[in-house]
Amino acid sequence: RLAALPGPRLGLVWASAGGGDDALRKSASLADFAPLAGLGSVVSLQKGPPAAEAGSPPPGLSLTDWTAELDDFAETAALIQGLDAVVSVDTAVLHLAAALGVRTFALIQHVPDWRWPAADRDRTPWYPEMRLFHQGRDLRWGDAIANLAGALPPLLAFTPR
Secondary structure, eight states: OGGGOOOOOOEESSSSOOOOHHHHHHHHOOGGGGGGGGEEEEOOOOOGGGGGGGSSSOOOEEEEEOOGGGGSSSHHHHHHHHHHHHEEEHHHHHHHHTTOOOOOEEOOOOOTTTTSOOOOOOSSOOOOOOEEOOOOTOOHHHHHHHHHHHHHHHHTOOOOO
């Protein structure tokens, strides 16, 4: 099924499924990812209540959602391995994709937890295939997602799949 999607094929997680204020600070809405429209096929990796947003993606965003078929991390990992890259806020799926060696683009909140370097760095020692895009001081995702959308085409131009 993935082969039928025009490339590049990007996995996307826009919200943390955890509870509390920390999950809210890490999360974006699917609408925030409108700048990714036209950059390829986007495959939802979003689980939990925020997954309902997949029913109405932003105009022009080609979104495929097979998450109802994903029952565990092994199935999620299999789907991720068929993708060209994964874009995610700070979630378990972000770590899974990076640990699998898939090119991963992380959206990190303005005041990150201990795992992430300061906003002046776009790399992490934890995952060599990951690139970081930090939320602005305004605590909104607009600039980080716009920077990501601008950076993706050349980064994906050499996609081997």
